[in-house]
Amino acid sequence: MSDVLDSYQLLLKGAWVTVQLTLYGSALALVLALVFGLVGTSRLRAVRALNRVYVEFFRGTATLVLMYWFFYSLPLIGLRFTPMFAAVLALGLNVGAYGAEVVRGSVNAVPRAQYEATVALNFTPLQRMRRVLLPQAVALMLPPFGNLLIELMKGSAVVSLITISDLMFRAKQIQASTGETLWTYVAILVIYFVIAQVLQLAVRLAERRVDRMLGRAPSREASLSTIAAGAPGAEVR
Amino acid sequence: MTVDWDWSYTGDILPDLLKGLRYTIIATLAGYAIAIVLGMVWTLLRRTPFAAVNQAVRWITEFIRSTPLLVQLFFLYNVLPSWGLSLSSLTTGIIGLGLHYSTYTAEVYRAGIADVPRGQWEAATALNLPRSRVWLDVILPQAVRRVIPTLGNYLIAMFKDSPLLLAINVAELLHEAFEVGSKSLMFLEPITLVGLLFVAVSVPSSILVRRLERRYATY
Amino acid sequence: MPPTDTTPDAPSPKKEAAAAVLPRGGAPGIRFEKVVKRFGSNVVLRELDFSVAPGERVTLIGPSGSGKTTILRLLMTLEKLDDGLIWVGDDTLWHMEKGGKRVPANQRHLHEMRKRIGMVFQQFNLFPNMNVLRNLTEGPVRVLGLSRDEAVERARGLLDMVGLADKIDAHPSQLSGGQQQRVAIARALAMEPRVLLLDEVTSALDPELVVGVQDLLRDIARESDLTMLCVTHEMGFAKDISDRVLMFDQGQIVEEGPPDRIFGEPSEQRTRDFLQAVLAS
Numbered sequence: 001m002s003d004v005l006d007s008y009q010l011l012l013k014g015a016w017v018t019v020q021l022t023l024y025g026s027a028l029a030l031v032l033a034l035v036f037g038l039v040g041t042s043r044l045r046a047v048r049a050l051n052r053v054y055v056e057f058f059r060g061t062a063t064l065v066l067m068y069w070f071f072y073s074l075p076l077i078g079l080r081f082t083p084m085f086a087a088v089l090a091l092g093l094n095v096g097a098y099g100a101e102v103v104r105g106s107v108n109a110v111p112r113a114q115y116e117a118t119v120a121l122n123f124t125p126l127q128r129m130r131r132v133l134l135p136q137a138v139a140l141m142l143p144p145f146g147n148l149l150i151e152l153m154k155g156s157a158v159v160s161l162i163t164i165s166d167l168m169f170r171a172k173q174i175q176a177s178t179g180e181t182l183w184t185y186v187a188i189l190v191i192y193f194v195i196a197q198v199l200q201l202a203v204r205l206a207e208r209r210v211d212r213m214l215g216r217a218p219s220r221e222a223s224l225s226t227i228a229a230g231a232p233g234a235e236v237r
Numbered sequence: 238m239t240v241d242w243d244w245s246y247t248g249d250i251l252p253d254l255l256k257g258l259r260y261t262i263i264a265t266l267a268g269y270a271i272a273i274v275l276g277m278v279w280t281l282l283r284r285t286p287f288a289a290v291n292q293a294v295r296w297i298t299e300f301i302r303s304t305p306l307l308v309q310l311f312f313l314y315n316v317l318p319s320w321g322l323s324l325s326s327l328t329t330g331i332i333g334l335g336l337h338y339s340t341y342t343a344e345v346y347r348a349g350i351a352d353v354p355r356g357q358w359e360a361a362t363a364l365n366l367p368r369s370r371v372w373l374d375v376i377l378p379q380a381v382r383r384v385i386p387t388l389g390n391y392l393i394a395m396f397k398d399s400p401l402l403l404a405i406n407v408a409e410l411l412h413e414a415f416e417v418g419s420k421s422l423m424f425l426e427p428i429t430l431v432g433l434l435f436v437a438v439s440v441p442s443s444i445l446v447r448r449l450e451r452r453y454a455t456y
Numbered sequence: 457m458p459p460t461d462t463t464p465d466a467p468s469p470k471k472e473a474a475a476a477v478l479p480r481g482g483a484p485g486i487r488f489e490k491v492v493k494r495f496g497s498n499v500v501l502r503e504l505d506f507s508v509a510p511g512e513r514v515t516l517i518g519p520s521g522s523g524k525t526t527i528l529r530l531l532m533t534l535e536k537l538d539d540g541l542i543w544v545g546d547d548t549l550w551h552m553e554k555g556g557k558r559v560p561a562n563q564r565h566l567h568e569m570r571k572r573i574g575m576v577f578q579q580f581n582l583f584p585n586m587n588v589l590r591n592l593t594e595g596p597v598r599v600l601g602l603s604r605d606e607a608v609e610r611a612r613g614l615l616d617m618v619g620l621a622d623k624i625d626a627h628p629s630q631l632s633g634g635q636q637q638r639v640a641i642a643r644a645l646a647m648e649p650r651v652l653l654l655d656e657v658t659s660a661l662d663p664e665l666v667v668g669v670q671d672l673l674r675d676i677a678r679e680s681d682l683t684m685l686c687v688t689h690e691m692g693f694a695k696d697i698s699d700r701v702l703m704f705d706q707g708q709i710v711e712e713g714p715p716d717r718i719f720g721e722p723s724e725q726r727t728r729d730f731l732q733a734v735l736a737s
Contacts, residue, residue: 056440056443056444057436057440059439059443060397060435060436060439060440060443061397061432061435061436061439062397062398062399062400062411062435063397064400064401064403064411065400065411065428065431065432065435066432068411068415068424068428068431069428069429069432072415072418072424072428073424073425073428073429074425076241076423076424076425077241077425113577113579113581114581114583116532116534116577116581117577117581117582117583119532119533119534119570120532120534120570120573120574120575120577120644121594121595121599121643121644121647122567122570122571122595122599122647123595123598123599124567124599125563127598127599131583131594131598132583132585135585136583136584136585150303154303154304154305154306155305156305157305157306157307157308158305158307158401160307161307161403161404168305168307168308168311171308171311172311175315181315181316181319182316182319185308185311185312185315185316188308189300189304189308189309189312192303192304192305192308193300193303193304196303196304197303200303213585214584214585214629215584215627215628215629215630216584216629222344222348223348223351223352224345224348224349224352224383224384224387226348227341227344227345227348227387228345228386228387228390
């Protein structure tokens with residue numbers, strides 16, 4: 001066990017790469033989720049179709065397959081990505097698709113009466129979204145977003161398979177050099193767990209803020225629709 | 238950009254890929270069976286009156302759910318043999334998938350039960366039904382309807398996670414694709430095919446699940 | 457959690473305050489010409505004709521599903537018109553002139569027309585993501601282009617009028633239903649509409665909170681010259697507030713007249729039946 005702890009520097013390095021991947025990946029995912037999610041609330045069928053194609057396709061593909069494809073296949077037709085770029089792209093595209101469905105569902109779940117009040121006050125369509133619908137939808141989005149953030153962080157472990165030296169990758173290195181299989185894996189599982197708990201705490205704090213803004217009591221346990229958000233076929237309502 | 242897609246090569250590798258698909262499907266279905274049953278066990282244990290059991294199960298499932306499946310697979314693959322448990326990589330993979338996803342199904346069951354409106358419990362109490370009747374006749378039938386679509390979705394999610402088993406040398410789909418690619422140094426065709434196969438399976442099945450959801454949503 | 461406010465709601469608003477903040481002049485009349493509205497195969501309004509004079513107060517009564525609320529929602533552009541014309545003042549609401557022809561209105565035309573119209577809803581529909589002040593200033597600032605200070609000043613005047621000056625920083629969820637509805641009335645008036653639509657504005661309130669809202673609306677009716685269309689099941693209130701009552705059934709006007717006559721000696725059997733049913737409840 002002490003051998004493993006001696007390599008704490010390697011572990012920290014790996015953890016930092018994992019955190020970076022999570023942050024970049026979720027930034028990309030958030031942008032994609034908002035863009036394609038809002039596109040999905042359009043009144044025009046053709047515009048909505050854009051959302052459907054993105055969501056169904058990227059929820060349907062496995063992140064690892066996508067990552068392999070970016071990393072091993074695309075170079076053969078002249079598109080070369082750095083491993084880090086391929087990884088962030090695959091994670092972001094994948095989780096962004098789940099997020100887009102959350103955004104679309106949450107905006108549509110804001111009571112219709114709120115929309116009607118904005119019409120009665122003569123808001124423009126952009127103002128309706130920006131001032132009333134989106135701020136209220138955020139409250140509905142946050143819990144499933146929290147789940148997706150954890151999913152993305154966990155999903156980042158696969159980047160070790162395309163040579164990125166994240167936490168998982170370092171574990172294999174340490175295992176090879178120390179021969180300490182059990183403690184190596186226990187150590188990195190604990191680190192992953194701690195990162196997840198910190199992320200969860202951050203989302204909880206954000207949830208509490210939004211709940212205060214909307215003057216509602218925070219919910220304590222995840223609802224069924226929150227849990228379903230991380231699964232491919234889920235229809236968020 | 239020119240895309241050099243080799244059709245005859247595509248035809249050559251297809252049998253290998255289909256063989257991989259077989260393992261993918263076996264791993265997914267067997268893992269799912271474990272997840273469905275084990276999730277139920279977690280949920281029941283969390284409802285026991287013993288606070289210690291309750292909390293222990295809560296943290297164990299939380300731990301498994303918030304750490305990567307890939308790491309868990311390596312853990313099982315490398316550590317179990319040193320404890321004298323030598324399992325094939327496929328079996329290890331199935332156990333890993335099942336264990337990981339059991340923590341999700343447990344959450345689904347819990348939320349499904351919590352989702353049954355309070356008024357239903359109160360009505361059942363007002364009718365003075367015995368506890369077992371309340372569960373069997375009132376709560377569970379409603380909870381099951383609510384959770385079926387989500388459980389279906391997690392079957393698809395597991396299918397999509399099954400490529401991770403390649404890391405512990407299970408000859409599943411992506412593993413096979415990578416193998417044939419390495420032999421010829423042509424990765425475009427096999428990996429693209431695998432991607433398409435995944436989409437071809439998961440998109441129709443998620444549409445199917447959504448149909449199911451619409452049907453079950455209306456009483 | 458919504459507060460359970462059981463104290464009698466609100467002192468009656470101050471009339472001076474009302475006179476000070478309510479705009480005067482230029483209230484348009486309204487005319488429906490052969491208006492048709494369908495929901496699927498269900499025809500709710502069938503070639504409906506009626507008009508409302510500038511500054512007139514008209515109450516629509518009738519059994520549910522008779523099309524009263526649909527009329528208000530068409531005027532607020534919350535439902536699309538299927539056929540016919542709706543005039544607000546000298547302009548058509550759902551159509552505009554283009555090259556000498558009458559064509560369906562575009563977003564800009566609707567935006568211009570909506571400036572004349574305000575609506576108060578059954579369920580208040582305050583924005584939960586804003587406090588009371590912002591509920592009142594958001595529209596004036598973003599839509600009318602008022603400066604922040606002007607909007608705040610207007611909001612203060614209106615809150616004073618509705619008797620809720622002390623709730624300016626409160627959150628909608630901290631208010632009772634009656635208070636929320638009075639804020640909603642102030643919010644509608646902050647946009648300085650010339651036509652005010654009231655859609656069953658006291659139906660969602662606890663009985664003891666109804667009076668406060670009704671008193672407020674009576675004062676507004678007395679101190680302003682707004683054209684008002686009101687859908688309500690409160691016959692006493694309808695009597696007080698309106699110049700004319702229209703009795704609807706199945707998308708058509710069964711009879712109309714001054715409130716005293718309609719409530720006192722209705723000539724149609726359907727009106728008698730309806731009034732009896734309402735009074736019995």
